[in-house]
């Protein structure tokens with residue numbers, strides 16, 4: 715199907731949903747139950763069931779110690795021991811499971827863009843170490859390729875980054891980082907393939923802004939699975955003058971965590 719046809723169908727589906735919304739009470743994107751007036755897209759029960767990334771966890775990559783065997787929060791784990799030194803810390807308020815995974819899917823694949831505001835608000839509340847908190851100065855979303863952006867119509871990472879920027883009171887550089895080429899979907903690849911897939915897939919657009927020089931950036935995405943995408947972004951950003959990058963995602967994938975235990 716060509717892009718125009720697909721957009722046409724998406725447009726009709728959206729119009730149908732808008733039309734239905736006028737007659738039906740708003741429903742939760744996860745459980746389809748009815749929403750209270752103050753809820754934005756997901757009900758309070760589904761939020762309360764979202765699995766949190768619990769303490770104690772690795773001080774650097776934020777993986778809960780239950781998945782790594784690291785005993786104390788002030789220790790680091792083997793998972794992040796081989797990461798680039800410029801990739802400073804990662805945080806995610808939730809584990810990619812249950813209702814948290816359902817929210818990621820609703821936003822990314824079912825077009826529930828209104829979820830990004832509250833998801834981003836909760837991401838913005840995640841805390842890094844004191845040094846990182848003091849340093850981060852600019853928010854950068856992980857970009858989609860032009861092809862995927864045409865297919866989906868929006869970049870979920872950018873919507874989340876907008877909300878994080880608003881709640882953290884930091885500037886957003888939405889177009890700073892760009893995807894050089896279309897990469898295969900990471901979800902279907904093994905960890906080693908992921909790294910090969912995204913290596914050199916990103917570049918900093920045009921002349922890097924003065925604000926990038928020596929800055930500590932906060933890279934935002936929906937899910938962190940392996941750090942392959944993050945490391946490829948860090949290479950591009952630090953190659954263009956940034957001093958360090960920390961990563962904030964809504965959820966942390968469990969598949970990798972489970973793999974560590976084996």
Ligand SMILES: [Zn+2]
Pocket residue numbers: 742743744745746747756757758759760
């Ligand atoms: Zn619900």
Ligand SMILES: [Zn+2]
Pocket residue numbers: 772773774775776777790791792793794795
């Ligand atoms: Zn770690």
